[in-house]
Every structure is written in structure tokens, then in C-alpha cells.
Amino acid sequence: MRNWRAATLTSSTATLAARLGRGVSALYARARLLGLSEPGSPPYSGWEDAQLRAGYAKGVPVAQIASLIGRPFAGVISRASALGLRHACQPDDWSDAEINRALELAATGARYVAIAEVLVAEGFPARNSRSLVQRLRKLGYGRGWGRPWIAEEDALLRHAYATGASLTPLRERLGRTPHSIRWRAEALGLRGSHVRRDGFRQGPVWTAEEEARLRADYGKVPTRQIAEALGRGVRAVLYHANHMGLVHGFMRAFSADEDRAIRNAWTYGVSMVDVAQALARDPAVIGKHATRLGCRFNDPARPTRGPKTRRANRPPVTLHSLLALDTAVPAGVDLPIAA
Numbered sequence: 050m051r052n053w054r055a056a057t058l059t060s061s062t063a064t065l066a067a068r069l070g071r072g073v074s075a076l077y078a079r080a081r082l083l084g085l086s087e088p089g090s091p092p093y094s095g096w097e098d099a100q101l102r103a104g105y106a107k108g109v110p111v112a113q114i115a116s117l118i119g120r121p122f123a124g125v126i127s128r129a130s131a132l133g134l135r136h137a138c139q140p141d142d143w144s145d146a147e148i149n150r151a152l153e154l155a156a157t158g159a160r161y162v163a164i165a166e167v168l169v170a171e172g173f174p175a176r177n178s179r180s181l182v183q184r185l186r187k188l189g190y191g192r193g194w195g196r197p198w199i200a201e202e203d204a205l206l207r208h209a210y211a212t213g214a215s216l217t218p219l220r221e222r223l224g225r226t227p228h229s230i231r232w233r234a235e236a237l238g239l240r241g242s243h244v245r246r247d248g249f250r251q252g253p254v255w256t257a258e259e260e261a262r263l264r265a266d267y268g269k270v271p272t273r274q275i276a277e278a279l280g281r282g283v284r285a286v287l288y289h290a291n292h293m294g295l296v297h298g299f300m301r302a303f304s305a306d307e308d309r310a311i312r313n314a315w316t317y318g319v320s321m322v323d324v325a326q327a328l329a330r331d332p333a334v335i336g337k338h339a340t341r342l343g344c345r346f347n348d349p350a351r352p353t354r355g356p357k358t359r360r361a362n363r364p365p366v367t368l369h370s371l372l373a374l375d376t377a378v379p380a381g382v383d384l385p386i387a388a
């Protein structure tokens with residue numbers, strides 16, 4: 050420890066990180082835990098300035114340059130400004146031809162990344178999409194939430210909802226985000242009128258047999274297995290279960306008997322996994338609820354009178370056997386977990 054503290058006073062962070070096989074951010078975090086701090090940033094060396102110049106000239110991301118030389122992100126930007134450096138992704142000011150071409154491409158609804166690529170292909174300076182967005186916004190151009198809806202767009206949106214058409218082509222045509230489309234539909238009071246009652250996004254229409262199986266298995270069988278058996282996606286199963294008003298078994302409220310079973314399991318050293326199987330719940334749910342009851346299964350001070358995991362020759366743990374623990378197991382006796 051003493052050598053580690055001494056090394057921080059004589060070596061740069063990048064050098065020390067390479068010596069210890071750690072990341073620069075990890076060293077900063079550990080130094081804060083140890084109460085180590087520097088009175089001020091050390092002066093930039095010639096090697097660091099050379100890395101800055103080369104990185105800025107080649108367009109290397111500033112965050113990557115900062116990680117390489119072991120300097121904070123803001124410090125690198127400040128040093129580059131003091132040296133008069135300009136990043137390759139921030140070339141000289143925009144020309145009138147470049148601005149007009151960017152606005153022309155933006156009017157087609159193309160993505161900003163695609164616009165930047167087209168500009169480069171046409172011989173204009175290479176810029177990143179963030180620089181392009183900032184420039185277009187200064188010119189008063191915006192998309193989505195920043196651009197007011199016009200009557201023609203509202204008419205197209207009403208027609209899509211009235212005919213049950215997919216909104217994806219309309220979204221691409223208008224250059225709007227899904228959130229913008231949803232917000233405008235709610236503002237206009239639009240509701241879908243699809244011929245298929247489940248809507249075009251939900252895949253095949255759910256049959257009565259599929260819904261009966263979902264109602265019987267939901268919360269008892271893993272959702273991924275239900276989805277595979279029905280030939281649907283996990284998200285589709287979750288959405289339709291919610292539409293049917295089904296509540297997952299792992300989300301149901303804990304009863305008084307379950308609370309008592311959890312306390313007994315913690316007191317007599319029963320594994321949390323066994324408790325989860327006995328109560329048909331997820332172990333993570335059991336652990337969180339047990340913490341609320343003051344029973345931390347991962348606490349080193351937890352009683353260890355019984356086995357932490359069920360041995361192969363023991364019967365499975367049940368709710369009945371957990372409830373019987375506080376009356377059937379004397380102190381100092383091994384756990385006879387019985388079905």
C-alpha cells in the first residue's frame with residue numbers, strides 16, 4: 050500500500066495504470082476511496098501534447114485520447130483549446146453551398162448520419178452527426194417534437210388510423226419519431242380501427258385455445274417457454290397477458306403464511322432457492338421481500354443451524370414443511386425438512 054501511494058506521486062496516471070494492469074478510471078476511483086488527491090493537475094508533457102495534436106488531426110474521439118494519456122475529458126478539451134487545435138470532425142465554418150445541400154437533404158426526411166455521409170461523398174468536409182444537428186438547429190430546422198405539425202401531416206395521420214395502415218412508412222415519410230407520432234395521435238384523439246382486432250403489430254390473431262393456454266400457464270411456466278410453445282415473441286406474450294388482465298405469479302402479494310415461512314427458513318438456515326421453489330416465486334423476489342422482513346439470506350450473521358442448500362437425499366421443501374419448522378424443530382437439532 051505504501052509503495053502504491055508513493056507511486057502516485059511520481060508517475061502519471063496512464064503510466065501507473067499500465068504498470069498495474071488497471072484502467073485509468075479504476076485508478077481514479079480507488080484513489081478517491083483511499084483519500085488520495087492531487088493539489089492540481091500536473092503540467093502537460095511534450096508526449097501528451099504530441100498525442101493531442103496527432104489525435105485531433107486524425108479525428109480520434111476526445112474520450113479515447115483522454116483515456117490514452119490519463120487525463121480527464123474536460124481537461125483534454127481545455128488543453129486542446131489552449132494549443133489552438135481544431136478537431137478533424139469540426140472543420141472550418143460551413144459554406145453556403147454546404148448549408149443549402151444539408152437543408153435539401155434534411156427536407157427529404159433522411160437520417161442525420163446518412164446526410165453527413167452524403168455530404169462527405171459529394172466533397173464537403175467530414176462532420177459528425179452531432180455537429181450537423183447543431184448547425185441545422187441554429188438555422189431553425191428541427192424534427193419531431195421541435196417541428197410543428199401541419200394540416201397535411203394531420204390528414205395523413207388520420208387516414209392511417211382510419212384505414213388501419215402501418216405507421217412505419219408514414220413515420221419515415223414525415224421524418225417523425227415514434228414518440229412524436231404517438232403524442233400527435235393522442236392530441237388528435239385518434240384510435241385504431243384495424244380489421245384484425247389485435248392490430249398489425251401483434252402478429253397473428255390470438256385464438257381462444259391460445260388464450261386459454263396463456264391463462265393456465267402464465268405465472269406457473271416461464272414466459273419464454275410459453276412463447277416458444279405458442280410460436281410468439283416473449284414481449285408479445287407479456288403484452289397480451291397484460292391486455293387479458295393476467296397477473297404473473299411472481300408479482301402476487303405475499304400472504305401471512307408466506308411471511309412466516311420465510312422467517313422460519315431464515316431462522317433455521319434453509320436455502321433461499323429452496324424457499325423460492327416451495328413458494329413458486331423467483332429467488333430475487335424472495336430475497337427482496339425477506340430483506341423487508343428483516344431476514345437477509347446473504348447476511349454473514351445469518352443462523353447456520355441447518356444446511357444452506359438441500360441435499361439430494363432430502364425431500365423437496367414445501368410451504369407446509371417451512372411452516373412446521375418453528376414448532377417441530379428443537380434448538381440444536383438438524384432440519385428434518387419433509388414434504
